Amino acid sequence: MTKFSWRGLVFMVMALFAGGSALAGNGPIDFSRTARLSLDANGKVDLLVFDDAKPGFAKVDARLESAIRQWAFVPGSIDGKPMPTQTTLSVELRATPEGNGDYAINVLGATTGLAFQSVKPPEYPSSAMQRGCEGIITVRVDVDGTGAPTQTWVESSDADCMKPHLEAAALTAAKQWRFNVETVGGHRMADQARVPVEFCLGISHGTCARWAKQVADSEHGSGTPASSNMHITSINSQTKLLTQIAGTTLPAPAVP
Numbered sequence: 001m002t003k004f005s006w007r008g009l010v011f012m013v014m015a016l017f018a019g020g021s022a023l024a025g026n027g028p029i030d031f032s033r034t035a036r037l038s039l040d041a042n043g044k045v046d047l048l049v050f051d052d053a054k055p056g057f058a059k060v061d062a063r064l065e066s067a068i069r070q071w072a073f074v075p076g077s078i079d080g081k082p083m084p085t086q087t088t089l090s091v092e093l094r095a096t097p098e099g100n101g102d103y104a105i106n107v108l109g110a111t112t113g114l115a116f117q118s119v120k121p122p123e124y125p126s127s128a129m130q131r132g133c134e135g136i137i138t139v140r141v142d143v144d145g146t147g148a149p150t151q152t153w154v155e156s157s158d159a160d161c162m163k164p165h166l167e168a169a170a171l172t173a174a175k176q177w178r179f180n181v182e183t184v185g186g187h188r189m190a191d192q193a194r195v196p197v198e199f200c201l202g203i204s205h206g207t208c209a210r211w212a213k214q215v216a217d218s219e220h221g222s223g224t225p226a227s228s229n230m231h232i233t234s235i236n237s238q239t240k241l242l243t244q245i246a247g248t249t250l251p252a253p254a255v256p
Contacts, residue, residue: 028096030108033057033064034115036180037089039239041082043073048089051115060105063250064091067107071245076184076238083185087239088115090231093250105250110241113234114193115180117147122173124199128162134208135159137170137197140235145188147179155194160206170197182238192235 038047048068050061068089075085092108128135136158142151152174154167174195182189200208 028094030092030094032090032092033061034088034090035068037068037073037087037112037239039073039075039085039087041075041084043075043082045069045071045073046084060093060095060250063105063252064093067245067248067250070243072242073112074240074242076182076189078185078187085185085239086183087112087237088180088182090115107245107248107250109246111233111237112239112241113182113237114143114191114232116232117178117180119177120173122169122197122199125162125165125169128165128199129201131161132201133159133161133166133199134201134206135163135166135199136207136211137167137199139170139174139195139197141174141177141193141195143179143181143191143193145181145190147181147188149175149177149179158207158210159199166199169199173197179232182234184238189238191237194233194235196231 033050034052035048035050037045040046045068048065050057050065053061068091075082076087077083089110089112091110094106094108095103096106098104138155138157140153140155141149144150152171154171157163157167159166174197179191179193181191196211198208198211200211
């Protein structure tokens, strides 16, 4: 089955924050939080609403929101004039046990721009699956102001075998994706997305093993995530994050 959707650690993270002491002694856990972000014309945060808000994330979301409201953003502009902007903010985080059920939360990186509105994972070609073929197909998608793809193509591909079949499966899926686009001054903005699509069977002896190492090395070396599993990179995001946040630690939770 195709690996799909972020890091697959949601249940572990919810357990961590809902009943933290149960995971005491475990190693670091990487996860992400995504929010719809509204900025005024000066780049100040007007509104921040986390996606899939759940009780298990309440504590970390409060800490993260406190930090985000201190970050400096440049909003989108029209004819050179900064305008109120709505964008999607995705933040990559790492939770490290500190003992006694407490966790240090470090920021690995953050991106703004497009987000998936609806996404159907590609179908793993049965012939490729039977032969144990794995691959990473990086797809580029032109997205119009409605969030619909207007053009899709393969930017790069790395496959153990049956590359054309995996590429075709990735492109077929990409044509059905729909996106939440940025809004600048009330205008919905076209963009272009880069999305790595993983066809991994858990064998991890070739392409997928190299990809996993690349992601791990990137995060360890620069603090900027090279996230896999259907992570979107907006090529022409209207919003810019000025604050250097990689490697910073979220503020400790407020004491009642």
